[in-house]
Amino acid sequence: MDFNEKLDFLMKLTNTSNSMLARHIAMDPSFVSRLRSGTRKPSKNEDYIEPISRFLSKRCTEDYQRDGLFDALGVNQRQVSTDSASISGLMISWLQNRESAADDHIVSLIKNIDEFSFKKPQTQNTETAGLPLERIDSGTYVGIEGKRQCVLAFLSAVIQSPSPQTLLLYSNEDLEWLAGDPAFTAKWAALFFEVLKRENNVKIVHTVSRSLDEMLAAIKEWLPFYMTGRIEPMYYPKTMDGVFRRTMFIAPETCALISNSVGSTSSSSVNNYFTDQTAIKAYEVEFADFLRQCRPLMKIFNPISSAEHLESMVEFENEDGDIMIRSRILSSFTFPQFLLERILKEPNHPDKASMITFHRIRLNRLIQSLATSRITEIVALPAIEDIKEKRIPIGFSTMFSEREIPYDQYTMKAHLENIVSLLKHHENYNVALLDSSDDDLSIYIKENVGLFVLKYSIPSIAFAINEQGMTSAFWNYLKLKMKQVTPDKSGKENTIKAINDYIKRMGIQ
Numbered sequence: 001m002d003f004n005e006k007l008d009f010l011m012k013l014t015n016t017s018n019s020m021l022a023r024h025i026a027m028d029p030s031f032v033s034r035l036r037s038g039t040r041k042p043s044k045n046e047d048y049i050e051p052i053s054r055f056l057s058k059r060c061t062e063d064y065q066r067d068g069l070f071d072a073l074g075v076n077q078r079q080v081s082t083d084s085a086s087i088s089g090l091m092i093s094w095l096q097n098r099e100s101a102a103d104d105h106i107v108s109l110i111k112n113i114d115e116f117s118f119k120k121p122q123t124q125n126t127e128t129a130g131l132p133l134e135r136i137d138s139g140t141y142v143g144i145e146g147k148r149q150c151v152l153a154f155l156s157a158v159i160q161s162p163s164p165q166t167l168l169l170y171s172n173e174d175l176e177w178l179a180g181d182p183a184f185t186a187k188w189a190a191l192f193f194e195v196l197k198r199e200n201n202v203k204i205v206h207t208v209s210r211s212l213d214e215m216l217a218a219i220k221e222w223l224p225f226y227m228t229g230r231i232e233p234m235y236y237p238k239t240m241d242g243v244f245r246r247t248m249f250i251a252p253e254t255c256a257l258i259s260n261s262v263g264s265t266s267s268s269s270v271n272n273y274f275t276d277q278t279a280i281k282a283y284e285v286e287f288a289d290f291l292r293q294c295r296p297l298m299k300i301f302n303p304i305s306s307a308e309h310l311e312s313m314v315e316f317e318n319e320d321g322d323i324m325i326r327s328r329i330l331s332s333f334t335f336p337q338f339l340l341e342r343i344l345k346e347p348n349h350p351d352k353a354s355m356i357t358f359h360r361i362r363l364n365r366l367i368q369s370l371a372t373s374r375i376t377e378i379v380a381l382p383a384i385e386d387i388k389e390k391r392i393p394i395g396f397s398t399m400f401s402e403r404e405i406p407y408d409q410y411t412m413k414a415h416l417e418n419i420v421s422l423l424k425h426h427e428n429y430n431v432a433l434l435d436s437s438d439d440d441l442s443i444y445i446k447e448n449v450g451l452f453v454l455k456y457s458i459p460s461i462a463f464a465i466n467e468q469g470m471t472s473a474f475w476n477y478l479k480l481k482m483k484q485v486t487p488d489k490s491g492k493e494n495t496i497k498a499i500n501d502y503i504k505r506m507g508i509q
Contacts, residue, residue, distance in 0.1 A: 002038060003035070003038075003041060003042055003095060004035060004036055004037060004038035004041075005038075006094055006095055007035055007036055007052070007095065008036050009072060010056050010060075010069075010091065010095075011036065011056070013060065013065050013068050013069060014056050014059035014060050014065060015059070016055075016056060016059060018032040018033050018036065021052065021055065021056075024051075024055045025048060025051040025052055025055060027048065049092060049095050049096055050088075050092055052091075052095070053088045053089075053091035053092045053095060054084075054088045056088075056091060057084045057085075057087040057088035057091055058084050060084075060087055066087070069087065069090070069091075072094075073090055073094055083238065085238045086237060086238055089238070093469065131159075131190055131191060131194060132152060132156075132187040132190070132191065133152075133156040133159065133160070133191075134149065134152035134153045134156045135153060135156065135157075136149060136150065136153040136273060137273075138273055138274055138275045138276065139272075139273060140270055140271070140272055140273075141271045141272075141273060142268065142269070142270060142271070143267050143268055143269065144176060144177045144180070144267060144269075146269075146271045147177045147247075147257075147259060147269065147271045148177055148181070148184050150257045150259075150271045150273045151177070151188060151249070151257065152187060152188070152191065153255075153273060154249050154251065154255055154256075154257045154273070155188070155191035155192060155194075155195055156191065157251065157254045157255045157275075158195050158198075158200060158251045158254055158255075159191065159194050159195055159198060161251070161253060161254050163253070164198060164199040164200045164201070165200055165201075165251055165252055165253045165254070166200070166201045166202070166203060166252070167195070167200060167201070167202045167203070167249070167250065167251050168203050168248065168249075168250040168252070168284065168287045168291075169202060169203070169204040169205070169248070169249050169250075170204070170205040170246070170247070170248045170249075170287065170290070171245075171246070171247035171248070171249075172240065172245045172246065172247075173245040173246065173247050173259065173261050173269070174245070174261070189224075192225065193224075193225075193228075196225065196228045196230045196231075199230070200230070201230045201231070201232070202225075202230060202231045202232065203231075203232045203234065203291065204222075204231060204232070204233055204234065205234045205235065205236055205290070205291065205294050206233060206234065206235045206236075206297060226300055226461075226463075227300075227461055229300055229301075229302045229461075231300070232296070233296070233297040233298055233300075234291065234294040234295060234296055234297055235294060235295060235297045235467065236290075236293065236294050237294070237295055238293075243262060243263060244260065244261075244262060245260065245261050245262070245263070246258075246259070246260050246261075247259045247260075247271075248283060248286075248287055250280065250283050250284055250287055251280075252280060252281075252284050254275070254280075255273065255274060255275045255280065256273075256274045256279065256280045256283050257271060257272070257273055257274075258271075258272045258274070258283060259271040259272065295467070296466075297465070297467060298463050298464060298465045298467075299312055299463070299464040300461065300462070300463055300464075301461070301462040301463075301464070302460065302461055302462075307354065309462055310354060310355075310358050312464050313358070313362070313452070314358065314361065314362070316446065316449065316450060316452070316464070317362055317365050317369075318365070319446060319449045319450075320369075320372065320373060321373060321446040321447045321448055321449045322373050322374045322375070322376075322446070322447045323369070323373065323374070323375040323376070323444070323445065323446050323447075324375075324376045324377075324378065324443075324445050324447075324475065324478045324479075325375075325376070325377045325378065325379075325442065325443070325444050325445075326377075326378040326379070326442070326443045326478050326481055327377070327378075327379050327395065327441070327442035327443070328379070328380060328382075328441070328442075329379070329382065329392055329393070329394075329395050329442075330379060330395065330412075330415055330416070330419070331377060331379070331395060331442060331444070332359075332394070332395045333362070333366060333375075333377075333444075334366070334377075334415065334418055334419050334422060335359070335394070335395070335415055335418075336414055336415065336418045337356075337359060337360055337363060339411055339414055339415065340355070340356060340359050341356060343394065343405055343411070344356065367426075370422075370426040370428045370429055371428075372428075373428060374428045374430070375428060375429050375430070376430045376431070376432060376482070377419075377430070377431045377432070378431075378432045378434060378478065378481050378482060379431065379432075379433065379434065380433065380434040380435065381433065381498075381499075381502050384502075384505055384506055387407055387408070387409055387412050387506065388409060388506075390406035390407070390408060391406065392406060392407045392412075393405060393406055393407070394406065394407055394411070395442065395454075409506050409508050410508065412506070413503055413506060413508055416499050416502065416503055417503070419431060419499065420496055420499055420500065423492050423495060423496055424496070430492065430495075431495050431499075432482055432495070433495060433498055433499075434481075441453060441454065441455055442454040443474060443477075443478065445471065445474050445475055445478060447471075447475055448468075448471065449466065449471070450464065450465055450466035450467075450471055451464075451465050451466075451470075451471055451474050451475075452464050452465075453465070
């Protein structure tokens with residue numbers, strides 16, 4: 001839908017007339033009429049979309065109205081809050097048509113995950129490595145420079161703390177203090193990495209619930225820190241008014257930074273730096289109260305957390321829903337059981353028993369799901385020379401140990417034959433063949449449930465996400481990928497023929 005169609009739908013759904021809406025948002029009824037008819041289109045930064053959404057959300061109270069809204073937005077009502085503020089946030093995102101921008105953010109995020117690698121860690125002493133350690137006294141520091149001073153002191157104090165702790169971070173203040181000075185940003189990043197290297201953990205609340213674009217951008221910016229596996233990202237799901245803003249950085253055993261500002265003005269904000277344990281404890285309790293109202297933005301897994309990864313995958317696959325998988329390599333979803341048992345034949349392979357049991361369960365679940373749900377794989381077959389030279393890793397191998405197990409020709413042939421068998425015997429199973437793939441990531445998504453983003457190349461990592469807006473954005477992204485499949489490679493018969501031709505070109509019986 002275009003903007004005018006969405007607005008017209010919402011006004012009809014909530015029984016709102018042009019004059020009624022205009023009266024409540026201080027606008028001329030003729031202007032509302034032009035918006036509704038499409039003769040007046042909103043520019044990118046119009047400020048009336050939020051008040052329109054807030055008013056219409058308050059009139060969307062009946063079950064039939066909410067059912068109609070969630071159906072139009074493609075949202076699973078069980079997975080979102082139904083209070084007025086949350087509905088207003090959904091309306092804002094829909095009216096601002098953020099889906100196309102979200103696609104750009106997804107492409108950028110995928111690129112960043114795919115290209116990520118850790119630099120060789122420094123072995124020098126912190127002081128001699130040139131890190132910008134800062135020491136300040138407890139007290140009040142004003143403005144952007146004051147906040148920067150406090151932040152560097154906060155991170156420095158954590159680095160020098162004798163034992164690791166869990167930091168509590170939240171800020172919805174203007175980020176000029178962080179992004180406005182590249183030299184400071186570099187200092188902050190260096191200190192923060194040192195904090196994580198010293199085995200401190202972090203709980204951070206992202207205040208991006210009203211904007212999918214902001215959420216995806218925030219994930220991209222925090223990606224290097226997420227990849228350490230020491231950060232637990234959360235988000236606050238309800239709409240905030242944005243007038244009074246706050247920052248809370250708390251190191252429970254060391255210090256705290258608390259600041260407040262109005263709107264986007266931070267040049268005169270007051271920043272309070274505490275080392276008093278009584279004050280720190282009080283703010284820790286306040287943060288805990290806030291955290292109970294938040295939701296996990298994602299779970300992050302590396303080979304060290306393979307058991308938790310398996311548990312989350314089992315929980316995910318037990319939910320019903322249509323599935324799309326996009327991968328540069330064949331997904332483990334269809335990997336034959338006998339092949340897994342063969343490649344894990346070493347008796348001391350880590351997690352051997354749990355991997356075999358897990359895979360047997362998910363293969364059974366695959367067959368059950370195909371009775372009621374559509375499963376589509378979007379994949380590019382690798383160059384045959386790469387198979388012969390054993391350059392293509394079996395997808396799941398690095399997620400359970402930092403060791404790639406490559407396909408050989410016979411393993412690839414058996415996996416492809418299993419895919420052909422599934423195509424022939426299950427109407428709901430489909431494979432779309434891309435000519436090529438630009439990255440090493442796999443995106444495994446279940447509509448209205450959630451998704452996994454898996455990076456198999458070392459350093460391997462997996463992100464599990466169930467936030468509804470991001471799930472919908474990734475689903476739409478994969479639907480666009482489907483359109484890139486050429487006509488001669490779409491449809492089951494063409495796919496089966498292409499796979500069989502590929503097997504023949506490998507030259508094995």
